[in-house]
Amino acid sequence: xxxxxxxxxxxxxxxxxxxxxxxxxxxxxxxxxxxxxxxxxxxxxxxxxxxxxxxxxxxxxxxxxxxxxxxxxxxxxxxxxxxxxxxxxxxxx
Numbered sequence: 367x368x369x370x371x372x373x374x375x376x377x378x379x380x381x382x383x384x385x386x387x388x389x390x391x392x393x394x395x396x397x398x399x400x401x402x403x404x405x406x407x408x409x410x411x412x413x414x415x416x417x418x419x420x421x422x423x424x425x426x427x428x429x430x431x432x433x434x435x436x437x438x439x440x441x442x443x444x445x446x447x448x449x450x451x452x453x454x455x456x457x458x459x
Contacts, residue, residue: 396418403421404414415421 400415400418400421407414415424
């Protein structure tokens with residue numbers, strides 16, 4: 367014998383559907399983040415990442431390096447910083 371429809375059943379179905387939409391939204395967001403990161407990595411000639419877990423691991427490593435005070439890249443490779451230095455040195459002379 368089936369239980370009669372009632373407010374509890376409708377609420378339960380709504381909660382299940384809501385959880386499903388949230389999980390789908392997170393999966394879509396993760397796919398977007400991974401795709402965007404892989405586009406950037408491809409443009410920089412870096413190896414592509416296979417999963418969102420790989421992306422999270424790379425981001426964790428970068429964050430740890432920043433907290434340890436390690437520069438993310440050498441100053442001489444930073445074009446903006448180099449150009450700013452040239453502008454300041456020529457304007458004060």
